[in-house]
Amino acid sequence: ETVTSRLAGFHKLPMEERLAQLARMFRLTPEELQQLRGNESLEPVLANQMIENAVGTFSLPLGLGLNMQVNGRDYLVPMAVEEPSVVAAVSFAAKIVREAGGFTAEADDSMMIGQVQVTRYGDPTVASERILEHKEQILALANSFHPSMVARGGGARDVEVRVLPAPEGPRGEPLLVVHILIDTQEAMGANLINTVAEGVAPLIEQITGGKVYLRILSNLADRRLARAMCRIPLAQLADFKMPGEEIAEGIAQASRFAQADPYRAATHNKGVMNGIDSVAIATGQDWRAIEAGAHAFACRRGQYRPLSTWHLEEGHLVGRIELPMALGTVGGPIKVHPGVQMSLKLMRTTSVRELAMVFAAVGLAQNFAALRALGSVGIQKGHMALHARCVAVTAGARGHWVEKIANLLVKAGHVKVEKARELLASLPP
Ligand code: NDP
Numbered sequence: 001e002t003v004t005s006r007l008a009g010f011h012k013l014p015m016e017e018r019l020a021q022l023a024r025m026f027r028l029t030p031e032e033l034q035q036l037r038g039n040e041s042l043e044p045v046l047a048n049q050m051i052e053n054a055v056g057t058f059s060l061p062l063g064l065g066l067n068m069q070v071n072g073r074d075y076l077v078p079m080a081v082e083e084p085s086v087v088a089a090v091s092f093a094a095k096i097v098r099e100a101g102g103f104t105a106e107a108d109d110s111m112m113i114g115q116v117q118v119t120r121y122g123d124p125t126v127a128s129e130r131i132l133e134h135k136e137q138i139l140a141l142a143n144s145f146h147p148s149m150v151a152r153g154g155g156a157r158d159v160e161v162r163v164l165p166a167p168e169g170p171r172g173e174p175l176l177v178v179h180i181l182i183d184t185q186e187a188m189g190a191n192l193i194n195t196v197a198e199g200v201a202p203l204i205e206q207i208t209g210g211k212v213y214l215r216i217l218s219n220l221a222d223r224r225l226a227r228a229m230c231r232i233p234l235a236q237l238a239d240f241k242m243p244g245e246e247i248a249e250g251i252a253q254a255s256r257f258a259q260a261d262p263y264r265a266a267t268h269n270k271g272v273m274n275g276i277d278s279v280a281i282a283t284g285q286d287w288r289a290i291e292a293g294a295h296a297f298a299c300r301r302g303q304y305r306p307l308s309t310w311h312l313e314e315g316h317l318v319g320r321i322e323l324p325m326a327l328g329t330v331g332g333p334i335k336v337h338p339g340v341q342m343s344l345k346l347m348r349t350t351s352v353r354e355l356a357m358v359f360a361a362v363g364l365a366q367n368f369a370a371l372r373a374l375g376s377v378g379i380q381k382g383h384m385a386l387h388a389r390c391v392a393v394t395a396g397a398r399g400h401w402v403e404k405i406a407n408l409l410v411k412a413g414h415v416k417v418e419k420a421r422e423l424l425a426s427l428p429p
Pocket of ligand 1: 148149152184185186187188189190191192193217219286289328330331332333
């Protein structure tokens with residue numbers, strides 16, 4: 001079978017049949033299948049090498065986001081997440097977008113920022129000028145710490161100086177911050193950047209006569225953005241017995257709300273990150289770094305704003321997302337964790353930029369699914385049906401009873417653990 005993300009009926013199959021389908025599609029070995037099942041995805045020995053004081057491993061469900069098409073290519077999106085409805089939402093949204101031609105996306109080069117904080121430098125203008133005069137020397141020193149990165153086409157590219165007002169007011173020394181811009185290629189780059197930032201600090205002290213304190217990367221990776229967009233004909237949005245225009249209007253109104261109000265923008269972006277974090281965890285990314293970058297970027301103009309926007313344009317609903325995407329296909333746990341290797345195999349991305357484009361599209365898909373429901377019938381109806389299964393398990397239901405109790409809860413319009421217990425107790429023994 002050729003790889004397609006359009007796996008009709010996949011969600012209705014028993015898990016073993018889903019795995020069999022994947023095994024055929026990707027020619028998976030029995031060991032790889034076992035890894036997907038998760039039973040042996042991270043051995044205790046490895047866990048013990050990864051972090052300190054390890055006492056075991058911790059599991060999350062792994063699901064596949066379906067129907068995803070970005071720049072004309074199909075992607076099965078591995079998502080590790082505990083929250084019901086995230087995988088369904090991405091798959092559902094991607095299906096609609098796919099019918100409208102799929103997502104288009106792009107991503108910047110892997111340009112990361114290393115920061116060096118300089119103090120007691122004297123006059124800020126003089127110090128800034130001196131640093132910039134020595135730019136080539138700083139870049140050469142920076143690159144000497146990582147010749148292999150230069151050999152692969154990456155490395156330190158530029159030096160910038162920022163003078164920031166003292167937080168304690170005009171009587172404090174302004175902050176002098178040197179940025180080293182480094183292309184980290186296929187790596188997220190944190191370790192490499194930190195090495196470079198620490199490495200060039202003595203030279204910066206020498207140039208400015210000042211004293212350096214912090215030397216570390218910035219997670220506001222705004223030189224490494226990913227963008228995705230989609231364009232859906234209004235007619236295609238018709239649902240809930242409403243015309244497409246009305247659904248689209250609800251989504252555009254939701255977008256306006258988030259642009260004007262940080263209280264709404266926070267929740268809007270939480271939804272975006274539902275999708276992005278899930279695929280980040282499944283593919284071994286530092287999702288705290290992605291989160292930090294996303295929220296700082298959302299606030300870059302002084303007010304916290306949505307990472308994605310929606311508006312109506314010539315009979316279409318147009319969605320756009322842009323956010324920092326500091327990902328890696330090497331480094332960190334990526335080559336260590338066998339589950340991560342499996343996820344990347346399913347993704348079939350061949351570069352970190354391609355991965356970033358899919359991440360952006362997943363964020364936009366997740367957001368579309370949420371706003372479509374929020375701007376029309378509300379999310380509780382769909383969400384509760386999925387949440388009901390979790391409630392049934394919490395109440396003690398197991399096996400085929402989970403689905404049955406969940407259905408009864410939804411039918412009763414009362415998705416509560418108490419109600420589930422009551423239903424369980426009323427079952428024949
Ligand atoms: P690594 O330290 O594992 O470095 C990646 C290394 O992979 C590179 O330095 C390079 O080493 C090698 N490599 C092989 N092939 C390539 C390629 N094609 N492109 C680029 N590098 C390649 O990982 P990172 O530096 O990416 O650091 C990521 C980790 O740092 C994450 O796990 C994160 O949790 C952690 N971290 C995050 C921080 C933050 O976000 N604030 C702070 C500190 C750490 P070589 O050239 O020698 O082959």
